[in-house]
Amino acid sequence: MNLPPISALHTDKYQITMMYAHFKNKTHHHRRAFDLYFRSLPFGNGYVVFAGLERAVHYLENLRFTEEDIEYLRSMNEHFEPEFFDLLRSFRFTGNIHAMPEGTIVFPDEPLVRLEGTVIELQLIETALLNFIGYQSLIATKAARIRHIAKDDMLLEFGTRRAQEMDAAVWGARAAYIGGFDATSNTLAGNVFGIPTSGTHSHSWVQDFDSELEAFRAYAAAFPDQAVLLVDTYDTLKSGIPHAIQVGLELKQQGKTLAGIRLDSGDLAYLSKKARKMLDEAGLTETKIVASSDLDEFTILNLKSQGAKIDAWGVGTKLITAYDRPALGAVYKMVSRYENGEWKPTIKISSNPSKVTTPGLKNIYRIVDRKNGKARGDLLTLLEEQVDESKPLVLFHPLQPFRRKKVKHFRAIPLLQPIFKNGERVYELPSLDEIRRYHQQQLSLFWEEHLRILNPEEYHVDLSENLWQTKQQLLHDIYESIKAENGHHD
Numbered sequence: 001m002n003l004p005p006i007s008a009l010h011t012d013k014y015q016i017t018m019m020y021a022h023f024k025n026k027t028h029h030h031r032r033a034f035d036l037y038f039r040s041l042p043f044g045n046g047y048v049v050f051a052g053l054e055r056a057v058h059y060l061e062n063l064r065f066t067e068e069d070i071e072y073l074r075s076m077n078e079h080f081e082p083e084f085f086d087l088l089r090s091f092r093f094t095g096n097i098h099a100m101p102e103g104t105i106v107f108p109d110e111p112l113v114r115l116e117g118t119v120i121e122l123q124l125i126e127t128a129l130l131n132f133i134g135y136q137s138l139i140a141t142k143a144a145r146i147r148h149i150a151k152d153d154m155l156l157e158f159g160t161r162r163a164q165e166m167d168a169a170v171w172g173a174r175a176a177y178i179g180g181f182d183a184t185s186n187t188l189a190g191n192v193f194g195i196p197t198s199g200t201h202s203h204s205w206v207q208d209f210d211s212e213l214e215a216f217r218a219y220a221a222a223f224p225d226q227a228v229l230l231v232d233t234y235d236t237l238k239s240g241i242p243h244a245i246q247v248g249l250e251l252k253q254q255g256k257t258l259a260g261i262r263l264d265s266g267d268l269a270y271l272s273k274k275a276r277k278m279l280d281e282a283g284l285t286e287t288k289i290v291a292s293s294d295l296d297e298f299t300i301l302n303l304k305s306q307g308a309k310i311d312a313w314g315v316g317t318k319l320i321t322a323y324d325r326p327a328l329g330a331v332y333k334m335v336s337r338y339e340n341g342e343w344k345p346t347i348k349i350s351s352n353p354s355k356v357t358t359p360g361l362k363n364i365y366r367i368v369d370r371k372n373g374k375a376r377g378d379l380l381t382l383l384e385e386q387v388d389e390s391k392p393l394v395l396f397h398p399l400q401p402f403r404r405k406k407v408k409h410f411r412a413i414p415l416l417q418p419i420f421k422n423g424e425r426v427y428e429l430p431s432l433d434e435i436r437r438y439h440q441q442q443l444s445l446f447w448e449e450h451l452r453i454l455n456p457e458e459y460h461v462d463l464s465e466n467l468w469q470t471k472q473q474l475l476h477d478i479y480e481s482i483k484a485e486n487g488h489h490d
């Protein structure tokens with residue numbers, strides 16, 4: 001894979017201003033820890049498919065300020081002193097990162113990435129990591145929803161022309177593949193990531209000839225055995241399908257097969273049923289029916305319920321733009337400060353209890369029932385805690401701690417993997433096909449109740465007793481200190 005390096009300037013200006021203010025304050029080397037996570041599930045789905053790590057790794061491994069970047073920053077603000085630029089010249093990512101492998105099924109408020117490092121490096125990279133992971137996870141999740149409905153049908157990603165620019169098309173194609181699509185129409189994504197590609201032809205091919213039949217013949221001559229003919233340019237039932245059948249029969253005489261037809265407008269259920277019947281009656285039983293036209297998981301579900309005879313679905317706009325939820329809303333919050341030789345948890349308080357951060361360096365375990373192999377819940381713990389699999393585990397809802405359940409005979413599977421240690425990558429990036437397989441294995445851990453696309457059952461992410469106590473103590477200490485300060489002022 002040959003990807004261009006990503007500029008260190010791919011960040012928000014406030015990261016640079018904070019870096020400078022830390023430099024002036026002589027606190028730039030202070031060590032901090034952050035968590036990257038999201039707070040609410042997109043599309044009404046029951047889970048998110050984690051994606052974006054590979055791009056994040058590539059970014060972090062190559063993160064440098066070039067002389068040109070430095071020149072630009074010099075022109076940006078007259079306060080920046082030359083010694084700050086020396087710091088940027090020697091800048092390298094030196095931190096520790098743990099993250100979920102791509103393809104993992106993840107839930108709100110779980111650290112998807114846990115980072116430790118100097119405060120300035122962790123500030124600098126926040127924006128890019130949220131950018132990559134937020135978008136790619138969103139598309140992988142949308143793709144997984146569509147896969148859930150399509151079952152074993154072929155799914156083709158057609159979104160590039162409607163995507164929010166080039167990176168979204170290319171990395172979106174990769175995310176869609178992770179989420180379960182079979183192929184992409186984007187040949188760059190095919191080349192860079194090794195994703196299978198697929199292509200039919202457009203209406204312009206048909207318009208380019210004096211007749212539809214001539215157009216179909218010419219296309220089939222170029223790709224005997226692979227041609228998928230678009231049948232809706234003029235009249236699907238009266239012209240497109242009969243012409244495709246004529247070409248299919250001509251191919252048959254040469255010992256070849258018309259691979260498929262594509263329906264791109266009209267009543268896809270009605271037309272596909274008619275088309276299947278016409279093709280079968282002509283003896284073209286192997287010719288597949290591809291459909292496209294503003295599809296998403298709901299339309300596909302509906303078409304299937306109408307008995308549509310569609311073998312392959314081409315999905316563009318609504319997948320690649322995450323049409324019904326254009327951002328995951330991932331966040332990156334400081335969770336701990338290293339002071340006087342130890343980590344001290346920090347918290348961000350909000351009037352909305354679900355937005356109060358969970359402090360400290362944490363691990364996350366998937367609690368899996370040993371008998372049926374199904375996940376019972378995820379458990380966030382403090383880093384130093386061990387989960388003892390030989391004893392019953394009490395899980396409770398962090399916002400409603402009186403709701404408790406006891407779990408026995410379980411495995412506690414740690415989800416965060418070491419990715420960088422002191423700036424060195426310690427993680428071997430899996431191949432895309434390994435990621436896809438891992439994603440499928442992940443899905444098999446969950447009951448269908450959590451996987452259905454409409455009103456899924458909530459999957460629980462709980463805090464260990466110790467972590468919950470730490471959070472309550474910190475909240476208590478902060479409110480006490482605010483009270484004390486207000487007392488002084490009164």
Ligand SMILES: Nc1ncnc2c1ncn2[C@@H]1O[C@H](COP(=O)(O)OP(=O)(O)OP(=O)(O)O)[C@@H](O)[C@H]1O
Pocket residue numbers: 264265266267268269270292293294295299302303306
């Ligand atoms: N049987 C069906 N049931 C439910 N939705 C359908 C059915 N057939 C097609 N659709 C969907 O209805 C929408 C029709 O889109 P639209 O009104 O733009 O017309 P079109 O048939 O695509 O024609 P054109 O491309 O010529 O504008 C698409 O989202 C398509 O996927």
Ligand SMILES: O=P(O)(O)OC[C@H]1O[C@H](OP(=O)(O)OP(=O)(O)O)[C@H](O)[C@@H]1O
Pocket residue numbers: 158159161162201202203204264292293294295314315316317318
């Ligand atoms: O509907 P989407 O899910 O976004 O899928 C992509 C659409 O892009 C193409 O149409 P377009 O009109 O751009 O080109 P065409 O001339 O090939 O029909 C294709 O025929 C699909 O309808």
Ligand SMILES: O=C(O)c1cccnc1
Pocket residue numbers: 158159185198199200201262292314316
């Ligand atoms: O191959 C196709 O049919 C295709 C590709 C991209 C967009 N629409 C259709």
